[in-house]
Amino acid sequence: MSSRQFAIQFTVNGQSARVEAPPLKRLLDVLREDLGLTGTKEGCGEGECGSCSVRMNGALVNSCLVPILQVEGSVVETVEGLTVDGELHPLQQAFIECGGAQCGICTPGMLVAASHLLSHTPYPTVDEIREGLAGNLCRCTGFIKIFESVISAAAKKGSQAHAR
Amino acid sequence: MTASSNLRTVGTPQLRKEGVDKVLGRAKYIDDLEREGIWYGATVRSTIPRGRILAIHYDARVDWSEFVIVSAGDIPGKNHIQMISADQPCLADGQVNHCDEAIVLIAHPDKRRLPEALAAIYIDYEPLRAVLSIEESETQEEIIWGPHTSEGNIFKQFHLEKGNVDSVWAEAAYIVEGEYRTGAQEHLYIENNGAIAEYDEVTGITVWGSLQCPFYVHKSLMAVFDLPAEKVRVIQVETGGAFGGKEDYPSILAAHAGLLAMKARRPIKIVYDRMEDLAATTKRHPSRTRHRTAIDKNGKLLAMEIDIATDGGAYATLSSTVLSRATLHSTGPYVCPNIRITSRAWATNTVPCGAFRGFGAPQSIFAIERHMEQVALAVGLDSDEIRRRNFLHDGDTTATEQVMVEPVILDTLLDRALEVSDFHARQSEFARLNPLSPVKRGIGLAAFYHGSGFTGSGERYLNSLAGIDVTTDNKVRVLVSSTEFGQGTNTILTQIAAEALGIGYEDVIMAPCDTGIVPNSGPTVASRTSMVVGKLIERAGRQLVTGLRQDAGLLDNYSTQDFFTSCLRYRELHGKVESLCRYEAPPNIYWDDQHYRGEAYPAFAWAVYVAEVAVDTTTYSAEVTNFHTVQEVGRVLNPTLAAGQIEGGVAQGIGYALYEKVLYNNGHMLNNQMTNYIMPTAQDVPSISVHFEEIPFAHGAFGAKGIGELPHDGPAPAILNAIQNAINQSFTSIPLLPEDIFIRVTSDAHEQEQITV
Amino acid sequence: MRGNPESHHFIDAANLDEILALLAKEPGEWTAIAGGTEIMVAHAAGRLSAKKLINLWGVPELSNIVVTETHLSIGGGVTFNQIRHDATIIAEFPLLAQAASWIGSIANQSRATIAGNIVNGSPAADAPPALLVYDAEIELISHKGTRRLAYSDFHTGYKQSLLLSSELVLAIHLPRHHEQQIKYLRKVGTRRAMAITKVALAGTASSVHHAITRIRIAAASVADRPLRLIATEAALLNEPLNESTLSRARKALWSEVRPIDDLRSTAEYRKQVIANLLDEFLTQIARSSPS
């Protein structure tokens, strides 16, 4: 049996999106193919590498394992939505400054996972960062500079908050 | 080295050139690119390790008219991938020699239709006896490669003699023997291999790809398509990790995409999924190294006899050069008057092994640094002392009789490593606490070098060309075929250009890595980019400044503005502003390829690494709990990037030692999924401290030597040495999994029980 | 990506009743997708044989954790993220909270559901050992109504269970014990995170004067299903914790586990490590036992 196209509406990075797709199509593919949001990457397609990480209704998910039918009415945030008013997010800035991105293929997912972590744990310890990013594999950095990036971003965000 | 103190850009943590694009998710990797009218390709692969292809059937339930199908007969030129030898077919023709070898290619406009179509193509084989291990290959009972003589199954062999090995055994105070093994390792770049190809009768073939060496692909495509150089164009796009894994394989993939594009008359994209990438692409060469060592009563090495065997897989690919590097790193950083090394790369019916960070050195260094630990025990010296007594120093000669003319500071590196790791204090603390805990802790070290650049005459043969030009909108462009895949090529080379030209880092950009635009600066391998290609850029920069001074009125103490103003003048005179330099070997470099004697490498990077481990006797698992690295890599061009290289390499080395095991079943990779091929996560990597000593190397860019591969060499032996320190068990094989520790520990306990009973 | 989404039919129903009606009408035809962390992996690998799929994600009747006087009830659609952060679970069923926090990664936990973990039936699943030591009951629902079983009876073989094709897992019920218990959970995986369990042991116990008065032990990856270690428990119950009890317990353990060799480990390793974990648990009991 083949399945018809299915119309679905959801919000991506603050904008409303409407696509027609087979209901089992992966959110990852809808983002990349239907919406042209190629910042979200595929590294494994089986939930292991985290390069497809996005936030869905405030939860961190692997978009390679989410069928689009389940996204109806949801709010999705991808790496493309991290910037604020065209300015780099503190995490993005920190990843550049601290060397958190090398080849960059894990970076979008890593940034989304890190921003998710900071959303509920603004000043994470290294152990909390390790846990928060354990689902995001990076083969280039050995993770150390990624931890430094997250700590640096958290500190900067904090000092900005204090300044206000 | 002159003018070292007033460097402005080199040596500073300039921000990664393409960093902003990467953090914005805007950088375009191969799977992010599409072309008008594109179709998608997929590959039918062999399911047996060796056999004749009798027939290929296409299930009639699929409407094949919708597909484009390519097999060996469609190849317009030569059916081989142009590597060091031309033995590997682009598509198997009549016979397969390993599992997952490409036989047929298909393409369709809807990529989601491809898997079912692949499943509807059946191949009849007449199986032939397969050779699946070094030992089976060595028997030469079945010759699967090369002549049916004693040379059969051997891709390459080296024999190297220094002094007179046979004379000293009788007078030796100690003789220590050992056999060490290392397994296959997968690169596990997070971006799988992929390529897009377009074919046009007039302009020829264009390939975009995730790749390390555009001109390797270029050369290979010329042969497969029988096209002249100008009708082949290869463009590297943003590449999501490589580690050597995109050195040779992209030549195959590019040819496949190109063949489909030629037949389909439309652009073709092939991007592997993880399962296919793991099963079908290259791995690190498995190895077996035997050492027999004579030592005098003071712990000085008298003779080393070393025998190396590597498993090259089904085709020669880069096995000969990997073997060469393994051979040249097998003695470790030690001086010894009498050395004999024999080494062979064997053919087996497994997926060809290829380049992987370290390129044979991690295998050899694992062996020698584990072996030195046994030598220390035999002689009754500490791990550090045995090494210190045998270190190479300035003026000493290596196995190839290369004289160490550059300073060698191994003693300093060792002292610093002992100090930052608090080695001896930690060792005694662990010895005191271990009896009280089920978790046994230990500390171990490894000392090693890594030769920078191509081996022997390699750089001379490469004859690289690189340079810079200045665009009409006042940007300096670096013209190289050297690629960025995370290690920092873009940043380092633009830093060097900016420094040499005396202008700002932001005024320099990379020219697109397109064989139609950039000269051949050689492959991006062998830790050669900063040192060798960087030097060409440095020279090209200085040459341009001289030209601007002579022809275009550039004065001393010029500003960036002055620089570009005089470029304008220069352009009016010469039509363009360009400066290219060709490789010149450092003076007094001599290499005898026949006898493997002479200057093996223009420079060496040196290091001492220390690992702390915890072995849990409840679960038999070993974890690395702390890691220290001390190294001398010449001038550090960018401290952030350099530390990133070290940390990443150490993490990969930890995986190599303790986690990453490629499981084969009849030559097919069984665990070809990320859930079953286990690399370290953010929770498994310990803190890693990185320390540099800097001794600028006159013939490298602003004093740089190679850095990229070095950090993969040391972790495995340091970790297994630490495990030996923790539980007094000498393991000789990696990966070392809990199951292996379990077998040893429990069978030992069993033996002891039997002894006491 | 080896599956083709167009080869599968996937629908959303208006409510639970409609889903149940469909399951009853075409028995065995429909497969539910909750968090999809099993189904979508199978789909990506081209191994998803189910042709008709029905959505369970977000069905309200399955999505809550409810606490009553006697029980804590976890809806089948509750995710491990909900479980690890639930205050009552953390306080009263800490082993379950702990197990939940070890499942895959954060992204996995926000989608993986407890019913999915159970129904998928992997012997390596991490929630079952904790559920088994807490005497969980499983409540199944079909168009005809609900039935409630002891969870220890639910798994009947490798990927076999008492679940009928017309049924869904409605909830897991955990009786609330308020007495102080000694508790133990250890997962041995291939690495620290993102690890499939090679061996795991969960245990709870109460002891008086060095004798065990109540004990529950369960394990993962040592048999064809998640296993409550009944014989081992029997060998320990009401016995003093001495050498001979320990050795009888180990014998009982080895009589009831059936570990195998697979891609991730070996039978021999599992057999030894499960015994070591049992030792560790018993040592802990001995240490914390008031004399």
Ligand SMILES: Cc1cc2nc3c(=O)[nH]c(=O)nc-3n(C[C@@H](O)[C@@H](O)[C@H](O)COP(=O)(O)OP(=O)(O)OC[C@H]3O[C@@H](n4cnc5c(N)ncnc54)[C@H](O)[C@@H]3O)c2cc1C
């Ligand atoms: C990367 C990764 C890491 C993982 N790590 C771990 C780990 O460490 N430990 C561990 O235990 N597991 C692990 N898992 C597996 C774990 O995610 C699943 O077992 C999960 O709990 C399944 O729930 P789901 O809702 O995602 O199931 P789905 O994929 O939606 O469904 C799985 C099965 O359960 C059925 N089902 C779902 N809900 C119901 C219901 N209410 N009633 C009846 N049938 C139902 C479905 O029909 C299907 O057959 C991992 C998975 C991935 C992808």
Ligand code: FES
């Ligand atoms: S692609 Fe989704 S987790 Fe790897």
Ligand code: FES
């Ligand atoms: S930067 Fe390359 S994988 Fe993380």
